[in-house]
Amino acid sequence: MSAVSGTIDTERARPADALAASARRNAWNLALLGFLAILLVFTKLIQPSYGVPGVQGLAISVLPLALAAVAQAIVVLSGGIDLSIGSMMALVNVVAATQMQGRSEEFGVAVVLGVLLLGLALGAVNGTLIVLTRVPDIIVTLAMSFVWAGCALLVLPTPGGGSAKWLPELVSGSLGNEWIPKAAVGLIVVVALIWIPVRRSWLGLSLYAIGSNRLAAFRSGVSVGRTRILSYTLMGLFAALAGVSLTASTGIGTPVPGPYTLLSVAAVVLGGVSLAGGRGSVFGPILAVIILQLIRTDMTFLDINTNFATVLQGLILIGVVMIGSLVQIRASRA
Amino acid sequence: MSGVASASGARNAWLTGAAWRALFRDRPMIPLLFLLAILVVVSELARPGIVGPEWIGVILRAAVLLAILAGCQTLTMLTGGIDLSVGAVGSMAGFVVASFAAGAGWPTGVVVALIAAAIAGFVTGIGVGVFRVHPLIMTLGMSFVILGLANVWQLQSVVTSTGVPREFRSLGSQAYAEVVPFSLVVFVPVAALILVGLKRTGYGRLLYAIGDNPIAARLSGARSWQILVVLYVISALLAAIAGFLYSGYTNVASVTLVDSAVLPSVAAAVIGGTSILGGRGGYGGTIVGALILTVVSSLLSSLGYPEAVRQVLFGAIIVAVAAAYTRVTGET
Amino acid sequence: MTLTSTDLLLEATGISKTYGAVVALRSASLAVRPGEVHALMGANGAGKSTLLKILTGAVRPDGGTITVRGRQRTVHSPAEARRGGIVSVYQEPALIPDLDIRSNLRLTETPIEPFRHWLNELGIEDLDLSSIARRVPLASLRIIDLARAMAIEPDVLMLDEITAALPANLTERVLAAVGRERGGDRSVIFISHRMIEIAAVCDRATVLREGRTVGVVDVTQGSEERIVELMLGQIVEDMPAAAERTSDGAKASGSTPRLTARGLSSSERLNDVSFDLQPGEVLGVVALEGQGQDELFDILAGSQRPSGGELLVDGSPVSFRHPADAIRAGLVYVAADRAEALLMQRSVRENIALPFTTRIRQWGLIDLASEGRAVDAAVAKLQIDTRAGSEVRRLSGGNQQKVTIARWVAGGVHTMLCFDPTRGIDIRTKQQIYLLLRDLAEAGAGVLLYTSELKEVQLACDRAIVIFGGRVVAEIDVAEADEPALLRAAYNLRVDAPLPEDVAGEAVAEVVAAAQGSTGAGAEGARALPVSER
Structure with missing residues (x-):
């Protein structure tokens, strides 16, 4: 797979060169962006009435999965994987919904902050278990997906609860121009405020480093165990944001995990992040999520059975990975 | 896990730590059976009189289903893989049979379902073996594809409410004298084949070999793609068989019927001592693992705990058992 | 000159390490004086790499003590060793393949200017700092790794087979740069299989055999014999002689x-x-x-x-x-x-x-x-x-x-x-x-x-x-x-050519002498003995 690598400040390089270099590095993201544009045009062609409501709906519907994909991307970049993201989202979702129900709007703010902290803690638990027990991350997070889902059911056995009013309003509607959905702005703001500073810091470098080559990272002075735990903690934060966005978009809490875990893995792969770690960014997966959702929408417009969308999702996932590994096999032979 | 912990604590007094580790490493069946026995005793203590022939029948009926699915995970994990498509394949198989039952008859359905499963397994195997796609991704992608196609099939075919054939229902949910489940008729040959296959056949050896060290296997002349393609076909066929039994057990034909059993199937294999990194484990442990999980569920439901507690406990057991295995089998 | 232990920059005594059934180190010791280039020698499997990893904290020893400037230390990680002034350049470059060179420098908190200086010194002038490490050729990566280590001016710099896989011109530069470290208050621990290099740049050599330190030798003219003797220990003797088989060729x-x-x-x-x-x-x-x-x-x-x-x-x-x-x-x-x-x-x-x-x-x-x-x-x-x-x-x-x-x-x-x-x-x-x-x-x-x-x-x-x-x-x-x-x-020398050790030795001696100007003692010591590569 054509990988996008860490964009590093290129203050010394000439602007044109820097542009070309950054285009090379972000080739996959640019390809995804181009594909998305084509897809939007295509959508408009087959459904001339597709407009503001469509874009709004798209933004809201992709928000939880986009945040989940960012969460997954962070751990995959650092050489791990987390199969409990969906369960964490469910747990955060029900905790938020039960605590906010019938409470004041101001208390809702405290609840949201509280569940974000909860997300950090959940992620830290996953990471710590992986590092301390030395059990493969797939197994630990698979097991923890049971634990978190069980906890969600304990908190709220059946769908219910409520949400502070400001929360749904935060993501529905538009900001300024009617073409700019609040959900999209929210997504950008959250990623920009949390991920970009991390990405530019030493911690961000360490995350990529342990994903790229753990031994070299260790020898470069990175504390591998601590960095892994931090990557899972950060993942927990984004999973919590995804869970809160579920509360925001549905207004209630649902204790049963959605298909977000597996879809987030799919989005990460489609988004150009190498499952071996170290290569890719969180933006590719976000684009992949939007594309997958738009394909689904288009299929309903075309009156195609939406189940083919699931088939297509699987085929795209397999196809991209197959082509990617084929390229790799070729490269290693040359 | 409390069983394991207390057991090790009790034995440490007269067995050295090293000996205990060696026991766990070389004969993992002994501590596993010990844990199972403890759980049975705890069940009896918690609900005096519950452990009896009928209880055994109930446990076996549920455990057989899980054990077959866990067989898929055992085989694939031995090669360092995993099969997350067993849920989709199993559900699809059960559903296809149900959709054929009213028309062409269920035997036709079984043949069609097995062929469909074999094709799915073949595609997975090609992806993993030839294109070297990570098994997690490949089986995940295949489960989307299968689920979607099954849904399409669902819309094309009219399924009557009593879709699940009577033969399946008795096979999946009834038992001789309410003790010996009929599903053993399927399970015993399947289990025997897997056990003998792993221990006594060249193919079984190769599964361990490519899981332990793919480079060594290659240098010794093993062509891993052949092994993997066959492996994922076998896994899909097993999943289909499990799907038949599930539909009979629950008397439901749905395209998502088996999905909820995927993670427990991985759990059973992990508890049974099969390493997800490959090269270590076996089916005997997996069967005991499936029994342990089933007894734990039954114990919890008999005590009136909700499903939620069962899930939390399952998760905790997996982490604890896997950590114990890592500790005793680790290099240093 | 007599040295008390406090005069030593780095001292390791009685280091042992076992991996499962394999004993990597039984009792290794190493004493490095300030300002010297100290060779660590030994046949394959003698324990050089393990000792190196222990000194940089990558591996924990089972026993033994490590003293740095007279103070006893336990080094838990490469990061800690680095802060303590001990830096190693390994055989596989420790650069993160998916990060560019600048990020790799940031990761190890290496200042750019000294790095550039050393890079030039080592013979690479036109390196684009934004190139991804994965795409840089191995030889350049090793030089980059070395320059990065030298840029933070460590007290003890450890070089593990640094010249392996380097082309001749870069090897010259590296040996010259290592040679210039002599006489200051910092030291270099130099691991190499190439006797000629040892003779050219090293002051003393510690010899390991089967996990033990079996001797410390001043590297002077003729000391190679002694080093080889120590490295080999008991020589395989009671083997069937070759001569009796020569007739078999006929069949x-x-x-x-x-x-x-x-x-x-x-x-x-x-x-x-x-x-x-x-x-x-x-x-x-x-x-x-x-x-x-x-x-x-x-x-x-x-x-x-x-x-x-x-x-x-x-x-x-x-x-x-x-x-x-x-x-x-x-x-x-x-x-x-x-x-x-x-x-x-x-x-x-x-x-x-x-x-x-x-x-x-x-x-x-x-x-x-x-x-x-x-x-x-x-x-x-x-x-x-x-x-x-x-x-x-x-x-x-x-x-x-x-x-x-x-x-x-x-x-x-x-x-x-x-x-x-x-x-x-x-x-x-x-x-x-x-x-x-x-x-x-x-x-x-x-x-x-x-x-x-x-x-x-x-x-x-x-x-x-x-x-x-x-x-x-x-x-x-x-x-x-x-x-x-x-x-x-x-070495692809003609049969009637002078003995290879002389030729090879002279070649390096010239190189080193040229690089060091008249100050180096390298030419004097540059006489190598025929020792197998690896």
Whole structure:
């Protein structure tokens, strides 16, 4: 797979060169962006009435999965994987919904902050278990997906609860121009405020480093165990944001995990992040999520059975990975 | 896990730590059976009189289903893989049979379902073996594809409410004298084949070999793609068989019927001592693992705990058992 | 000058380390004075790398003490060692492949300007800091790694085989830069297999053998003898003499060769290799590190396809797409790296029987009785100690290596390809392996043996071919294949040329003298002894 690598400040390089270099590095993201544009045009062609409501709906519907994909991307970049993201989202979702129900709007703010902290803690638990027990991350997070889902059911056995009013309003509607959905702005703001500073810091470098080559990272002075735990903690934060966005978009809490875990893995792969770690960014997966959702929408417009969308999702996932590994096999032979 | 912990604590007094580790490493069946026995005793203590022939029948009926699915995970994990498509394949198989039952008859359905499963397994195997796609991704992608196609099939075919054939229902949910489940008729040959296959056949050896060290296997002349393609076909066929039994057990034909059993199937294999990194484990442990999980569920439901507690406990057991295995089998 | 312990920059005493059944270090000690370049010497498996890893905190020792500037220390991680002024440059560059060079520098908190300075000093002027490490050639990466280490001016700089895989011009620069470190208050620990380099830049040498420090030698003219003596210890003596075998060659000639290579080539490393391997013959392959021998064996074993040339087995042409094809043609491969060849978690029996079941028609039920007989016979023939046989990883290194050979012996050997089969194993096992190879040849098999220990050639081979720069440059009969002759050939020197150590020594001496100007003492000490590469 054509990988996008860490964009590093290129203050010394000439602007044109820097542009070309950054285009090379972000080739996959640019390809995804181009594909998305084509897809939007295509959508408009087959459904001339597709407009503001469509874009709004798209933004809201992709928000939880986009945040989940960012969460997954962070751990995959650092050489791990987390199969409990969906369960964490469910747990955060029900905790938020039960605590906010019938409470004041101001208390809702405290609840949201509280569940974000909860997300950090959940992620830290996953990471710590992986590092301390030395059990493969797939197994630990698979097991923890049971634990978190069980906890969600304990908190709220059946769908219910409520949400502070400001929360749904935060993501529905538009900001300024009617073409700019609040959900999209929210997504950008959250990623920009949390991920970009991390990405530019030493911690961000360490995350990529342990994903790229753990031994070299260790020898470069990175504390591998601590960095892994931090990557899972950060993942927990984004999973919590995804869970809160579920509360925001549905207004209630649902204790049963959605298909977000597996879809987030799919989005990460489609988004150009190498499952071996170290290569890719969180933006590719976000684009992949939007594309997958738009394909689904288009299929309903075309009156195609939406189940083919699931088939297509699987085929795209397999196809991209197959082509990617084929390229790799070729490269290693040359 | 409390069983394991207390057991090790009790034995440490007269067995050295090293000996205990060696026991766990070389004969993992002994501590596993010990844990199972403890759980049975705890069940009896918690609900005096519950452990009896009928209880055994109930446990076996549920455990057989899980054990077959866990067989898929055992085989694939031995090669360092995993099969997350067993849920989709199993559900699809059960559903296809149900959709054929009213028309062409269920035997036709079984043949069609097995062929469909074999094709799915073949595609997975090609992806993993030839294109070297990570098994997690490949089986995940295949489960989307299968689920979607099954849904399409669902819309094309009219399924009557009593879709699940009577033969399946008795096979999946009834038992001789309410003790010996009929599903053993399927399970015993399947289990025997897997056990003998792993221990006594060249193919079984190769599964361990490519899981332990793919480079060594290659240098010794093993062509891993052949092994993997066959492996994922076998896994899909097993999943289909499990799907038949599930539909009979629950008397439901749905395209998502088996999905909820995927993670427990991985759990059973992990508890049974099969390493997800490959090269270590076996089916005997997996069967005991499936029994342990089933007894734990039954114990919890008999005590009136909700499903939620069962899930939390399952998760905790997996982490604890896997950590114990890592500790005793680790290099240093 | 007398030194008390506080005058030492770094002192390690009684360091021990065991990995499972393998003892890597028994009792190693090392004392480094300020301002010296200190060589750490030892044959393969003597424990140099382990000691290095312990000093930089990458590995924890089981016992022993480490003192830095007279203060006792426990180093838990490379990060901590780095803060304490101890930095190592490893054989595999510690650069993160997916980050660009600038990010790699940021990761290790290396200041850019000194880094650039050292980079220029080491001979790389035009490095784009935004290039991804993965795309930078290995030789440049090693230089970058070195420059990065030197840029933070560590008290103790450890260099593990820094000149391996470097082209000659970069090697010069590196040696010159290391040489200039002498006399200051910082020190360099220098690991190299190349005697000439040791002689050129080092002040003293600590010699390890089988995990113990067996001596510390001042590097002066003539000290190489002493170093080699210490490194080798007891020399393999009671081996069948080569002379008595020379007549065997006669029986081989005339028959069809087991294996014939005609002009084999592969990308850049292997240019033109031709040879015949006769039945009943052990043919030695001699080469310095990286002369194409790895590629040659990969091609013969079916792991890699040649880009040109022709391969014949028993006179008929063959082409291999997979190791299985080579095995079917009768070419079996014994790798030097046991981690590459063994199923570490499986039993001795399964490891030996592995090739029996690889073909589809062998996938069915195993005939345990006949398999058992074949395995037992092979185990007995190689005298494998199977007491810990339920998991191969619990065997000693020598026994593990025997298992990799037994795997092929059990099925009967037609042609065996051995790539440095005695690397890092004990002398007794080595002897057993030589004898076994002889036995196989006596029984009519052809054996191709690459060895990094030149001594082995006379102990085990009938003749030897020498590869240099991807070509066969010499063929030597065993009677003449003593170490000086082989070394001369390995450096691709004419037979009537001066002794190789002199030539090689002079070459480096010139380089060092030129680089250091008149200040260096390098030229004086630049006399090397014929010691095998790796």
